[in-house]
Amino acid sequence: MPIENIPEIYFQNKKSEQDIFVYDFKMTSDVVKSKVNLSMNMFSFLQVGKKQVHFADTSIAVNSKQSLLLKKGNWLWTELLDTEVIYYCKLFFFSEKILTDFLSKYTNDVKPFKEDVPYFVIENDDYLAAFISSLSSNTFTNHNFSDALLLLKFEEIMLYLLNKYGNSFEYYLHSLISKEVSPFKNVVESNIHSNLKLEEIAFLCNMSLSTFKRQFTSEYNEPPGKWLQDKRLQKAKELLQGGDLKPSDIYLDIGYNNLSNFSIAFKNKFGVSPTDI
Template sequence: MPIENIPDLFIPEAKTSPEMLVHDFRMTTDNVKSKVNLQMHMFSFLQIGRKQVHFAETAIDVNKNQSILTTKGNCLWTELIDTGKIYYCKLLFFSEQILKKFLEKHSFSIKQQKRSPYYIIENDDYITAFINSLSAIGNEALMKNEELLFVKFEEILLYLSQKYGDSFKSYLHSLIYKENSHFREIIEQHLYSNLKIEEIAFLCNMSVSTFKRHFKNEYAESPGKWFHNKRLEKAKILIEQERVKASDVYLEIGYKNLSNFSTAFKNKFGISPKELS
């Protein structure tokens, strides 16, 4: 699956990358776990449909009553048509330089927090009016008038700072500080997910070969074998000690069907999940 460089994908080749960008994103078919290299921080004001984003550390579901502020970096996007025949969100991209300009103008007294890959926003009447105002002005007009676009950017940040207080203010500050991802933390976050090795490698900002080499240095085992064993050991505990049925276990530990899980379980432990329960 090719990597989508966003927002470069939305910028005509003749134009240079702007510090801010507004884009209307629409789809008429579901899009499942596309690889995205998000090159700027981004507001996604979801209007129609559902969205799921896999980050290195976690995953989040967003519905049409919510919006999400996402940090730049690698992630996996799933965008789903809901009750209608279209998926639609208004995207607002901004650079760290623009954010610094805002923070220098509005000095907030905050406590530094650990950088998170996202911030969930509950949509309300004001946010709806804000989105409508962007549409009324028009994306092209906003892109031609950088001062006006910054005013709109400033407006939504000030409103959300008032709405969510120190939590949002601290989050904004965290976006301008670099933080190295901890490899082991990322691995353990996805221990029981159904993500493929190549997808976890992507979230670690590594090629598959680099990921496998780094993994073996850390765990002295190949990732495939390590994940396989850890998941089966977890399943054995759930079935044997907590009396959970195999039919309720296999999805939880990352298997896609019961038959494959039962075969793998018996190959490792010499006994089927049914015999153990």
């Protein structure tokens, strides 16, 4: 699956760099785990549909009752239609320069969270609904003062959220301009029990699959496929020994696409069928 460079693919003038940008995104079919290289921090104001995102060592799912502020970087996006036949959200992008200017103007020099959480979940309310409805790419494309107006809209939403969430949002904003990158092992070990494929974990590490495999073998002295399979099967055994779950309940979460493959791998490792546990 090709990597989408966002928001660059939305720019009408491909040569111009923009510090702040709004895009109305619509879709009429589900997209599962598309690869996104997000070069700017971004608000995702989901209006119709459901969204799940994976970033390095974490993931989050939201519906239209919530909005997300996402850190720039490599993401896997899953966007699903709801009862409607269209998926619709408004994307509001801003550069690190815009954010830095805002923080120096309105906030204190605070230390960000120790844990580097790449998203902030926003609970929608009446004010946010009115704000979202005021955002439209057409309005800001054809407006004589579009840049100045967009900057005011950015400050408006930021100041509202600072007031709504207080210190937690302020700390999060400061963490966005941190240059620290999640260590390789954190990304790998946070996805041991996910159903992500090797190639998808490699993408979240900002690596090609071949580079990821070399780095993995160097770190763990074992090929990633075998290492992850062993860890996931051990987790499956623990879940089944708990007595509340059947093999059909867990094989997808353990990273297998069908029950038969899971059962064969389980029996090869432990000598018994998962149904016998």
